[in-house]
Amino acid sequence: MTSRSLHTDLPSYTVRVSSRAKCVRLSLSVEDGLEVVVPTNYDRLKIPEIVQQKRDWIARNQSKLDEREAFLQSQSPHELPNIINLRSLGEEWKIEYHPTASKSGTISVRENKEHLQLVLDGNIADVKSCKTLLKQWLMRKAEKHLFSWLRKVSIRANLPYRTTAVRSQKTLWGSCSRDRNISLNYKLLFLEANVVEYVLLHELCHTVHMNHSAKFWKLVSKFESNYKALDKSLNHAWQIIPAWIDF
Ligand SMILES: [Zn+2]
Known part of the structure; x- marks a missing residue:
């Protein structure tokens, strides 16, 4: 040939x-x-x-x-979602939009926890504002669940940290500063619970090793033997983040 x-x-x-x-x-x-x-x-x-x-x-x-x-x-990234699937919490929320006339053109969010229902009332033709409200709701949900989740993992692994913040990052699931302050991406809510747990553990291990050295991975493996597969799965995980969020 x-x-x-x-x-x-x-x-x-x-x-x-x-x-x-x-x-x-x-x-x-x-x-x-x-x-x-x-x-x-x-x-x-x-x-x-x-x-x-x-x-x-x-x-x-x-x-x-x-x-x-x-x-x-x-x-249909330019449209509003009818469902928000928070895999990490095992909650699938139905989102309803009720157009109601209001002088100020504002939109309000009502949460029905029992039926996992979220209702947006008001000027829902304003897609951008609806998205902003949904993201704010997700941020609050992330603060509520991820903070206590991190605390639990921290106690179990005996890896203390200083503060936590929930952020909206494009490329990072989480980060840990030299001062042991941990930031978590609210989009973690969309991932499976075992993957989220791995991210929390990964950031907590950075409180000891601020790098991805062999020592760091050894520490991670002490708590999660399946860490390689879990870490790899994070590279594809962004694919399940709903498109409407970043548009
Ligand atoms: Zn890392």
Whole structure:
């Protein structure tokens, strides 16, 4: 087989020359597709071979992107949710919207705990305000549940911390500062309970080791032997965060 026929069914890609690039790098995104980033004066004849070698990586990441795209399409992100599934708490809330005329154009939120029902009354045509209110409700819920949950895990593992805060982060599930202050992402509420528990434990272990060293993982494994799989699952976990939240 000639090298030429080997490359006939390569995925399509574009080449970008970057003066900052030190070596060849592949990048895959919805916006730009597959990009091969090369340093200046790079021998372009080598590129097909590199793309060929990275085929598995490309296929794997392409299917992840497709999955995320399909998920976003199915979610109607610009619309308001009818259901909020808080897996970590085993609660599936039904959301109802009641348009009522009010002079001030405000919206109010009513919670029916017994039926896990949330009712928004008022100017519900104002989608942005409705989303803001739903997020505020989620933040309060996160404070209520994640704070006490963290306290329990902290006591059980005998890993004390100083303060907790609930945040809305785009890429972090949690963080721990040098002063042992722990921040938790309210989006954790959407994940399975065992994954949340792992995140809490992970941040608590950072109160002892402020890095991801072997010592750190050893400490984590003392409390959670399945930590590798749980940690890996967090990379995909953002896929189940409802799209309306970030739009
Ligand atoms: Zn960490």
